[in-house]
Amino acid sequence: xxxxxxxxxxxxxxxxxxxxxxxxxxxxxxxxxxxxxxxxxxxxxxxxxxxxxxxxxxxxxxxxxxxxxxxxxxxxxxxxxxxxxxxxxxxxxxxxxxxxxxxxxxxxxxxxxxxxxxxxxxxxxxxxxxxxxxxxxxxxxxxxxxxxxxxxxxxxxxxxxxxxxxxxx
Amino acid sequence: xxxxxxxxxxxxxxxxxxxxxxxxxxxxxxxxxxxxxxxxxxxxxxxxxxxxxxxxxxxxxxxxxxxxxxxxxxxxxxxxxxxxxxxxxxxxxxxxxxxxxxxxxxxxxxxxxxxxxxxxxxxxxxxxxxxxxxxxxxxxxxxxxxxxxxxxxxxxxxxxxxxxxxxxxxxxxxxxxxxxxxxxxxxxxxxxxxxxxxxxxxxxxxxxxxxxxxxxxxxxxxxxxxxxxxxxxxxxxxxxxxxxxxxxxxxxxxxxxxxxxxxxxxxxxxxxxxxxxxxxxxxxxxxxxxxxxxxxxxxxxxxxxxxxxxxxxxxxxxxxxx
Ligand code: SF4
Numbered sequence: 001x002x003x004x005x006x007x008x009x010x011x012x013x014x015x016x017x018x019x020x021x022x023x024x025x026x027x028x029x030x031x032x033x034x035x036x037x038x039x040x041x042x043x044x045x046x047x048x049x050x051x052x053x054x055x056x057x058x059x060x061x062x063x064x065x066x067x068x069x070x071x072x073x074x075x076x077x078x079x080x081x082x083x084x085x086x087x088x089x090x091x092x093x094x095x096x097x098x099x100x101x102x103x104x105x106x107x108x109x110x111x112x113x114x115x116x117x118x119x120x121x122x123x124x125x126x127x128x129x130x131x132x133x134x135x136x137x138x139x140x141x142x143x144x145x146x147x148x149x150x151x152x153x154x155x156x157x158x159x160x161x162x163x164x165x166x167x168x169x
Numbered sequence: 170x171x172x173x174x175x176x177x178x179x180x181x182x183x184x185x186x187x188x189x190x191x192x193x194x195x196x197x198x199x200x201x202x203x204x205x206x207x208x209x210x211x212x213x214x215x216x217x218x219x220x221x222x223x224x225x226x227x228x229x230x231x232x233x234x235x236x237x238x239x240x241x242x243x244x245x246x247x248x249x250x251x252x253x254x255x256x257x258x259x260x261x262x263x264x265x266x267x268x269x270x271x272x273x274x275x276x277x278x279x280x281x282x283x284x285x286x287x288x289x290x291x292x293x294x295x296x297x298x299x300x301x302x303x304x305x306x307x308x309x310x311x312x313x314x315x316x317x318x319x320x321x322x323x324x325x326x327x328x329x330x331x332x333x334x335x336x337x338x339x340x341x342x343x344x345x346x347x348x349x350x351x352x353x354x355x356x357x358x359x360x361x362x363x364x365x366x367x368x369x370x371x372x373x374x375x376x377x378x379x380x381x382x383x384x385x386x387x388x389x390x391x392x393x394x395x396x397x398x399x400x401x402x403x404x405x406x407x408x409x410x411x412x413x414x415x416x417x418x419x420x421x422x423x424x425x426x427x428x429x430x431x432x433x434x435x436x437x438x439x440x441x442x443x444x445x446x447x448x449x450x451x452x453x454x455x456x457x458x459x460x461x462x463x464x465x466x467x468x469x470x471x472x473x474x475x476x477x478x479x480x481x482x483x484x485x486x487x488x489x490x491x
Binding site: 031032033034147148149151152164165166168169 | 251252253254255256374454456457468469472473475476479480481
């Protein structure tokens, strides 16, 4: 099966997320150089392998993120609970990537980002964003294939980043 | 909660019931808050149940054992939880490439030598190891690197006697068994530093078995030996000098044994207390622009090594600014 997604889509959701936060972080993470706080991330890709999963209503823990898959008629809703909106773009792209992944599997889905602290939700639909996701995938693959990590660039994000000491020592 | 090392000096039993770890000794049985434990150092005669080892493995807590004399015996190094195939390959590459290996080996020694020099300055002596450092730059073999290091160390120890109290002259650095008090102190602390570095390496993706200055296999965790070049002077030597010069450690804290001069139980207790306090002391880190503990400096050194290996930044050994 050519379209078997695990053969084509080797990028993990967290990696797409990190791509939009910081390429240096993405590189380290993708090489297994994780920081204490990050070591518990569960790989969504691995998780999606268990096809039997679909159709059930279940809660999945991905690090500090919870994903619920809820099947409603013909559409599946991918729920993600996020803490805040400071990394909104990264969250959206991660959700879009999941939808893209599911689409390749032949599953139509939409995603809901939940911001319980802000009492907000945001619906994410893949339609029209496919190219953007593909670009992100290519870019993530390019960064992962670099022999050395991209040089860190100091930004506001660094302060809260688990990689701070590694990057800046 | 900041996880801290747990040192067990007394004899007893380490056991587990459900999700609690207990240490039982002559004083009674007390639960240990496992979430707050970073690693464990065992100096007493301690019986450990396999359940407690399973539990510690699960929590990723390394346990280090020291023998009757206070020297490192070995570690319970739980199955590694942090792995990076990519980094492991790079670590090995830097070992196999002669130039790359030599470069790192020299850097460890440079760091060690500069820290020794720094100590002597702190203790009011005018000594320069520049000649040695120049020589080091030119050598082309690991054995020669080692040789320069050994000669610096000799000169370094020889100058200690200028400031040490009469009872505690070092005369010459004897290893095992230590023939005098100062040697006993240094060896005891160096053992502890080595184990502490092993713990820090456990919490990174670096493999502790691939080293550059020391030959892998010289000891199981030979990378910890490499890194201890940097930390022995700034931790062990400083504590040793302080304890002796301030009269905190006295002749009475040692005993004579067939195996040479050794710390007695009271002495071990004092030294370990000083060590633990020292490791929790903070210094302002000039690059990170924040306070970090001395213990954290070891981890940061590991990070610098990772960056060297993956090719972002050349390793620049820690030279004490404090
Ligand atoms: S500390 Fe800054 S540069 Fe480094 S990984 Fe984090 S965000 Fe990126």
